[in-house]
Amino acid sequence: DTGVSQDPRHKITKRGQNVTFRCDPISEHNRLYWYRQTLGQGPEFLTYFQNEAQLEKSRLLSDRFSAERPKGSFSTLEIQRTEQGDSAMYLCASSLGGRDGYTFGSGTRLTVV
Amino acid sequence: AQSVTQLDSQVPVFEEAPVELRCNYSSSVSVYLFWYVQYPNQGLQLLLKYLSGSTLVESINGFEAEFNKSQTSFHLRKPSVHISDTAEYFCAVCDQGAQKLVFGQGTRLTINP
Numbered sequence: 001d002t003g004v005s006q007d008p009r010h011k012i013t014k015r016g017q018n019v020t021f022r023c024d025p026i027s028e029h030n031r032l033y034w035y036r037q038t039l040g041q042g043p044e045f046l047t048y049f050q051n052e053a054q055l056e057k058s059r060l061l062s063d064r065f066s067a068e069r070p071k072g073s074f075s076t077l078e079i080q081r082t083e084q085g086d087s088a089m090y091l092c093a094s095s096l097g098g099r100d101g102y103t104f105g106s107g108t109r110l111t112v113v
Numbered sequence: 114a115q116s117v118t119q120l121d122s123q124v125p126v127f128e129e130a131p132v133e134l135r136c137n138y139s140s141s142v143s144v145y146l147f148w149y150v151q152y153p154n155q156g157l158q159l160l161l162k163y164l165s166g167s168t169l170v171e172s173i174n175g176f177e178a179e180f181n182k183s184q185t186s187f188h189l190r191k192p193s194v195h196i197s198d199t200a201e202y203f204c205a206v207c208d209q210g211a212q213k214l215v216f217g218q219g220t221r222l223t224i225n226p
Contacts, residue, residue, distance in 0.1 A: 023178060029210065040122070042203050042216035043157070056213065065155070099164050099207075101147050106156040 004105035006092050012111045013082055020078045021108045025094030032075050033102060034067055035091040042089055049075060058080070082112045115140040117217035119136045119139075126194055134189040134220045136204035146187040147205040147214065150180055157203065163187065198199045199224045 001033045005024040013019050030051050033044035046065070047057045051072035061067075062081075069075040079086055089109050093102035120135040138144065148160040161172040178189045187204060204217040220225040 004131070033213065035216075040206075040219070042117075042119075042218045043214075045213050048213055050212070081196050089164075093157075099145050099162075099209075099210075101145075101159045102157075104149075104157040 001038075004092055004094050004103050006090075006108050008108055009106065012113060015084060016081055017083060017095035017113055018078065018080045019110065021090055021093030021110075023075045023077070023105060024090070025074070026103055027073075028073055029096055029103070030072065031095045031097070033093045033095070034068055034075070034077050035061045035093065037089040037107070038087075039099035045087055046077075046090075046101075072083075082110075084112045086110060095096045114214045115144065115208055117204050117212075119202075119204055119217035119220050121220050122218065123221045125225060127225050129193045130194055130223065131192050132190065132194050132222065133171060133200075133223065134202050134204075136187045136189065138187065138204070138206045139183050140185075140206060140208060143209045144182060145207045145209060146178075147207070148172075148176070148187075148189050148203060149200055149203040149216075151201045151203065151219075154202070160189075160202070175193050194222070195223050196224050196226065198222060 008020045022113045032049045034046040037043045049069040064080045067077045089107045091107045095102045116139045118137045128131045146163040149157040150160045163180045173175045176191045201219045203219045205214040
């Protein structure tokens with residue numbers, strides 16, 4: 001088990017472009033989470049999957065954001081028409097359940113210029 | 114809905130001194146409580162967690178946290194810090210019936226020689 005993997009580690013994009021991030025969770029974890037972290041702040045919840053079903057989305061997740069988890073394995077987070085305010089660290093985590101806590105990936109740092 | 118307040122954004126201490134990082138939470142239901150650590154340029158790692166039972170929980174590297182239900186607190190302590198403890202520490206709460214963690218804003222622990 002190699003833990004939670006996120007790709008890419010860094011992404012620089014021009015405003016208005018679309019970006020997609022990938023997360024590979026721990027294989028036996030059925031829950032997968034996306035969080036966003038900006039400088040000096042704690043992680044903010046974006047969305048959550050149990051297997052392939054997206055069960056909750058934060059109000060932070062505007063219509064420009066979409067996440068998928070086909071077949072309940074890896075997940076992708078897409079941001080369309082990026083804005084400078086989207087610049088942040090995007091964190092993926094997986095878990096077996098709430099009482100187990102999460103295992104986080106190293107994150108994808110997005111910079112929108 | 115749950116919320117977490119970490120009362121100090123930065124805590125500077127001298128090496129081998131004791132430290133306490135404060136965390137208060139708000140919830141109308143029973144919760145699980147967690148402390149995560151984020152070392153420079155790394156992802157978040159679970160430090161310790163409280164699920165039930167003994168209110169004092171310990172980590173493998175000498176940190177401990179005490180759950181105080183009446184004060185809704187889960188402060189993190191270490192009797193003697195080391196340079197390698199320099200990191201950002203995040204307190205998090207999870208409603209026992211829910212699936213997502215809510216994080217505090219983080220406390221940056223800086224150890225001076």
